Amino acid sequence: MDQAEVRAALAALALARGESLAALSRLIGRNAAYLQQFVTRGSPRALHEQDRRVLAAYLGVAEAVLGAPISAPATGALVRVPRIDAVALTGPGGLLEGDRALAGEAIDPALLRQWGVEPASLSIITARGESMLPTIADGDDMWVDRADVQPSARGGIYVVRLAAGLVVKRLVPRGGGLLVTSDNPDFPPFVADPEMEVIGRVVRLTRLLR
Structure with a gap:
């Protein structure tokens, strides 16, 4: 999945849930500006695997929506x-x-x-x-x-x-x-x-x- 699409998807999911990107950054143990920089500047270029897994579970979406390869293993039982x-x-x-x-x-x-x-x-x-x-x-x-x-x-x-x-x-x-x-x-x-x-x-x- 193109990283521009991932950034747009993350921003839309956060908006739909009423969550700020700063709050989601803290959720994954990052500084408050981490996901804002990812969405607006493309830095980092892609979400870390662990960050992606936690965000996908919290937002209730498949990891592929946040950039995981289609062949990536399932996240495990919820x-x-x-x-x-x-x-x-x-x-x-x-x-x-x-x-x-x-x-x-x-x-x-x-x-x-x-x-x-x-x-x-x-x-x-x-x-x-x-x-x-x-x-x-x-x-x-x-x-x-x-x-x-x-x-x-x-x-x-x-x-x-x-x-x-x-x-x-x-x-x-x-x-x-x-x-x-x-x-x-x-x-x-x-x-x-x-x-x-x-x-x-x-x-x-x-x-x-x-």
Whole structure:
């Protein structure tokens, strides 16, 4: 495949997924300008095999789209991350609709290893509401690591279960407890009560462009 076509395909795939070339560069362990230079300047002349494999798995395309020879071996078995039939509100609380696993998405397990996530611990849950804007928007898919339920000192974004249902908030350890905050300043923080259950940490977001 001509490298000009590869560069155009990568730019189009990034746009369609709502991903910046800088973010994709960091995904493959490169500096933020790496893929921008590849797309606009043709430097490097072609994607490295490992970079191509990770990008193809992440973007959900065959490696040949990103310049692999047609005779190149397959990338290996993908793992499917289930989508849970539940809604996590970024506002005051959402109702858990059930634990049925829906279609989900397939992903290269090598990518999950880079994230430090076990496939069996990962689920996809949809976010609703506006309290976590601009980080998380209504309708975003959140990839949740259910094995990570202990916020570190720097905190993180977690799905938690309150009396009203599931919510997604930023949790920060504070004075032996947890401070629950929203990224939208219109929503005040509060201290978690002992009944709050941490479901898992949000490790990835995907957003459908409209």
